[in-house]
Amino acid sequence: MPEAIWISFAFVLGLAVKSVGLPPLVGYLAAGFVLSGLSATTELTIEATDELGHIAHLGVLLLLFTVGLKLKLRSIVSPEVIGGSLLHFAITCAVFAPGLVLLMDLEWQTALMLAVALSFSSTVLAAKVLESKRELRAFHGRVAIGILIMQDLIALVVMSLAAGQTPSQWALIVFGLPLLRPLLFRLLDASGHDELLVLLGLLLALVLGGYGFESVGLSSELGALVFGAMLAKHPRSQELAKSLWSVKEMFLVGFFLQIGIGGLPDGQALIFAVVAALVLPLKGILFFFLLLAFRLRARSGFLSSLALTNYSEFGLIVASIALPQWLVPLAISVALSFLFSAPLNRFAHSLYERLAHRLDPFESRKHHPDEQPISLGNTRVLIMGMGRTGTAAYDWLKDQEPDLMGLDSDPAKALQHQKEGRNVVFADAEDSSFWNALHMPAVQAVILALGDIEGKLIAARTLRKMGFKGYIVAHTMFTDEARQIRQAGADDAYLTMNETGVALASHILNKSPSANKHPGEH
Structure with a gap:
């Protein structure tokens, strides 16, 4: 054949x-x-x-x-x-x-x-x-x-x-x-x-x-x-x-x-x-x-x-x-x-x-409604990217940090988060012009939970160029990417799977009675 x-x-x-x-x-x-x-x-x-x-x-x-x-x-x-x-x-x-x-x-x-x-x-x-x-x-x-x-x-x-082609009468x-x-x-x-x-x-x-x-x-x-x-x-x-x-x-x-x-x-x-x-x-x-x-x-x-x-x-x-x-x-x-x-x-x-x-x-002086700049107000912690990682970080922080905001480039996802009670707005966090036009006087920490490495690098680099001196942290799957993120300006970049393993181990210590017993105890 x-x-x-x-x-x-x-x-x-x-x-x-x-x-x-x-x-x-x-x-x-x-x-x-x-x-x-x-x-x-x-x-x-x-x-x-x-x-x-x-x-x-x-x-x-x-x-x-x-x-x-x-x-x-x-x-x-x-x-x-x-x-x-x-x-x-x-x-x-x-x-x-x-x-x-x-x-x-x-x-x-x-x-x-x-x-x-x-x-x-x-x-x-x-x-x-x-x-x-x-x-x-x-x-x-x-x-x-x-x-x-x-x-x-x-x-x-x-x-x-x-x-x-000429349709037949059955085409109806x-x-x-x-x-x-x-x-x-x-x-x-x-x-x-x-x-x-x-x-x-x-x-x-x-x-x-x-x-x-x-x-x-x-x-x-x-x-x-x-x-x-x-x-x-x-x-x-x-x-x-x-x-x-x-x-x-x-x-x-x-x-x-x-x-x-x-x-x-x-x-x-x-x-x-x-x-x-x-x-x-x-x-x-x-x-x-x-x-x-x-x-x-x-x-x-x-x-x-x-x-x-x-x-x-x-x-x-x-x-x-x-x-x-x-x-x-x-x-x-x-x-x-x-x-x-x-x-x-x-x-x-x-x-x-x-x-x-x-x-x-x-550019036109009037921007598209989906690209209007937003005000961060009194936000102290900003999460960029509200996927699974960003959402988990938000839910863990919300009781300890009331001035919390998330950004996501998917308007449908941002709307769903709003319906679920999270302070999330639509914004393209990879847009350097978005950050350059933004005043964020109260922000002290930024979590980079974006899906791709390029977005994290651009966001970290742009924040530092703006003069942001707060804490920037990110996650990634690969060691070489973690090094690039730190070089771009982030304070820390953690490996996702390592952090997952640490979190699982902490659940055992917190939830399992047998894990807290010393050898020989019954």
Whole structure:
């Protein structure tokens, strides 16, 4: 079975690419091109098979299903998300389409579809980058993900129009699908946390969503997205998405392999990809100024824009339906954009610190409601990051220290803490401009309970730059990170697992009568 050998080869190149900090899909594309080159220069016959095409289609359906699981109205119903995504899409198409007509002498319809494909940003890359830094729930992360979801919806509309499918009379059944939501919720509750959860996701995405919609003349991609969206409000929707992540990535290997095996790029394809890579910074600059127009701070606009400065695998999916002859040039453009975007996003925060003096003057005088500075008042102890560690610290201190406040970058989490009686407010504790604009005369101690090391380093460094002379303490999993946190300005950085062991031992001394007895006592 040749597909098994091809996928094994794709794994090797994907692993090699990942080792240098790039997304594995760049390696998958490279594997396809290498196989295509072997077919052209040797007697080997390597062609995309129906089986590989089927694997690729399953990967696309699972990708759209997981996008649907994130499709919560509150994440996209905001001016900066809707306005930013639609304006960026319109401006990009209005600039790219005439440019492609003039420079490459293309037909208007082809140029417009290419402009549409290049207007999208990569959901896979941005989500991975933000998740690795635990910034999916930060304000700039939520804005970026909201814009990506809007782009995915636009891409779905384009694919449906390009496919030109005529629905059957049975297609009206889909309007009754919301009635199935209670049943789907019960199935998700009953599926547990293991293989049944994965099987349920495959059933909904591939069978009911994909095949079901296709059988009534609708887009299978639309069906996968709809069934994902129907579960988006379930508390375990993200658990389902994570359980399908590896399966989806495995099937998407087939999609990228299929593109590469389709043929080697010619001179025109390479020129197109290089030009697309050269104009990529303009895409990020446009996002930055559009987000500033919606009153985001320079820092949030910069971090969101940097996450969106790439081309999208959705552009390839659109091209596979509307412009199959342009798949190879677009695939190279996507790969080059990842080579540019992945390293920059890794150092996004430190890069902003260097450019802040040039970017901050572009801010609006009126800030977005979610980015308004807050007053700490008489707060004496501040906890930055109200996850499990921050919450445990708050609950232990609240009876001994009444002037206590917590900060968290997730507004939903902050609201939940408020309902539970904790003094917690929404704020992005990693935002250096937030601290620079804040007056906190009574604060004596800060607990850094943020999820990522970079946030702790920036917060500690910024506090000391402000002249804060109080006590700063943090926790971390690793010894080298503890050393970095102390060097950034923290007084102490404790290893999480060591402290957990000490706490467990203290419970034995306090709770177990036998532990207090001396040898020989009964």
